[in-house]
Amino acid sequence: MKSFFQRPGSWQKEAVDGIVRRMGERDGARAALLQLPTGFGKSLVAVRTYARLRERKTGLRLVVVLPKQLIPAGWKTALGYGPNEWVGLFEWLSPGRERAGAIRDQAGAKARDALRLGRAATVVGDRAASVPSSDRCG
């Protein structure tokens, strides 16, 4: 995490700039779709975008919705964890702290409480992924 926000020279800068420009302005776009090939840093761009938007919008909070309950290594790195580091339940990224937490079961009261209390980021693991997971396939 220490050097994460201080590497603006990397090639994702272009994507961050574009999204911030369109979403950060008054009456700017409400939504953007970031389409990059697998492994090219979508999660890094998302967190950097959040950091840039937070500079403009004080108190901005981040909600990350993941398609499964296991946090991918890319997201761990982007949020300040080591790729092999264990992510505990219900830790929250607060302003000034560079850590996030995950709900590994479902979104619910604790997520609400965390957001209400002013924690900056929440990671939500969606239990319903669309990859087939029957006895035969998956």
Place this chain on the structure above:
Amino acid sequence: MATELHRFPHLIVVDEVHRHRRVLEVLSEIFLEADRENRSAAEAALTKPFRSPARGRRAWPKWLFLSATPFNPVSLDTIDPLDQGSADETLEERDGHDEEALASEIEKTFGALAFLAGRDLGDWFSRHVAEVKRRLTDGHIRQPIRPPRQLVVWPTLAKQGAFAPPAKPRWSPGAAVVSTGAARGSLGELIRLAESLEGGSARLERRRAATERFVLSGGNMEVRGYRIMGEVYSGTLARCVARAVGARKKAGDARPAKLQGLLELICGPAKGQNVLVFCVHRAVARAVVKELQVALGEVSLGSKVRLAAGSVNEGDQRWFNRAVKGKTRVLVATDGCSESIDLHQRADVLVHYELPWSPLRVLQRVGRLWRIRQREIEPGERPRTPRLPGIIHFAHPGSVDEEILSRLWRRWGHLRVMGLDYLTYQQAMGRRLPAVSWDAGVAAR
């Protein structure tokens, strides 16, 4: 209480948006404390622009959707008009497929995203859906549609030629496939069968750019049909192939040949490397692991071969991301492990042991190994394009794999329509094993 959270601005990042079926449900649970009964009201409130109490401006929440393939793989299967063909229909009937059903399928999938995204992205999706629909219902896909630059950020690497432009359409290696419901087999095999009969002959003639007519005759048999976009349609042929395939199944030569090929690969060119093997079915994955463990002489369980069916635990992930010089490590995974997992740190060989029907699934599989490696990033410098791993796919001649290959090839054209063809068919599928010999003969005809 429900409105309290709305006093704060939020950026909602939805990762792998094509996989979510219930994003709004999850978020409404957080923001609105909604239960399932009043879900629709909660969703409407969540997506509606609201006024910040502090400043009275309509602004937040903002949504950022992330995906390498932002369309549901299921939708790519269902919007394929040629899939609605049956053995006995004519070309004219095929041209008149049910456009309303097709449009409904498309809108069902894309409509959900448009609703999520609100005004801005919704407009783009509407236009995109209309264009995709127009091209698909035109019958053939000719021109790519590029997404608008202001919303979709493509890697600048494309400018450096890292992503080759899509090749011109051509027949796929597995093009000669009969696709008529339950009966499957190769046209090449049937041609050989016809020619082996007394007075037998085979004739193929081009009718349009993507359509060929064939006539096989010999003995007291005459089979007529069409090959459209690489697939063969003929009722008589289907019955012939069913008999041929039945006879071959009795000989039992399909599955063992693939397994033997995999063994030869792992003990030969891929020896000493980390190999990722993808299967579709869990039972097949288990069987492959069992066979490999015996064949590779595994002493302690999981030292050389491990199974990841449905999901991969962090221990197996760490094991596979390490390399020991001279030692082979094989991870046999199912498609449940084809997304959101990093397996690229030490592995250089990817095997499609069983083929998926959707090209998006193939791209996701390749994406497990085709990633930027942390150790290759120089601080402050633009990372180089990652090198593609060695990729192998298995397709036994005459098996269902050939039909899947054929459809994968055609659906790669759909990827072009949707602007998702950042890897070509050849790049993503790699080398075919076992190599086929009869294809060349059919093509020469």
